Amino acid sequence: MPLPLVAQEPACKWYALQTFSGYEKKVKEFIETVLEREGLRKQLQEILIPTQNVFVMRAGKKRTQEKTDFPGYMLVNIILDTRMRYVFKEQVFKVKKEAIKWLPNRDNPEPLHHMEVQRILGRIDDARESGDKPELPYEIGDRVRVIDGPFKEFAGHVDEILPDKLKVRVMVSIFGRKTPVELDYLQVEAEE
Helix, strand or coil: CCCCCCCCCCEEEEEEEEEECCCHHHHHHHHHHHHHCCCCCHEEEEEEEEEEEEEEECCCEEEEEECCCCCEEEEEEECCCCCHHHHHHHHCCCCCEEEEECCCCCCCCCCCHHHHHHHHHHHHHHHHHHCEECCCCCCCCCEEEEEECCCCCEEEEEEEEEEECEEEEEEEEEEEEEEEEEEHHHHHEEEE
C-alpha cells in the first residue's frame, strides 16, 4: 500500500531588499508591524541588517559605533507567496518610501543563492567573534595632526599602519628632521 502524500510547508528563502541608506532599522520595524497586522508574521523568519561594532574617534574621545556592512540593504528570510508579494507591493513599498524594492527586480524578486547567504552569515559570525574593532580611517601617505600625547600639535604623514597594535607610524618633523613616531589611532586625526 503506497504512503499518502503529505503536503510540505513552503520553505523560507533569503531575499535582498533595497532601502534608503540609514533607514534600514525603521524599514525593518515597519515590515514587522505590517506583517503582524496582516497575520503574516509566521511567514517571516528573520530580517537581517548586517552590522558590526567599530570604535571611532569623535570630539577627541573613543566611541563605539554600529556600522552597517551593506548600507541601503537588508536580508529578509521569508516565505514569499502571492499574498506576501501583494502586502509588500501595496503596503510596504507604497507606504514606506524608504523601502525601495526587492532585488534584482521589484515585481519578481529572486532568492539569494545559498552560498551567498552563507558567506554573509559567516562574515557576521566572524565580526561577532572578533568583537569591537577600530575603523581604519587612515591610509599610508595621509596627512594627520597629533591631538594627544607628548607630540600634540605636531603634523606629519602616515608612514605605516599597524592594525594589530592599533597604532600608526607618523613621520613628523622634530628640529627640522623627519622622525618616525608610533602613535595610537586615537592620538591622531586627519588634517583637512
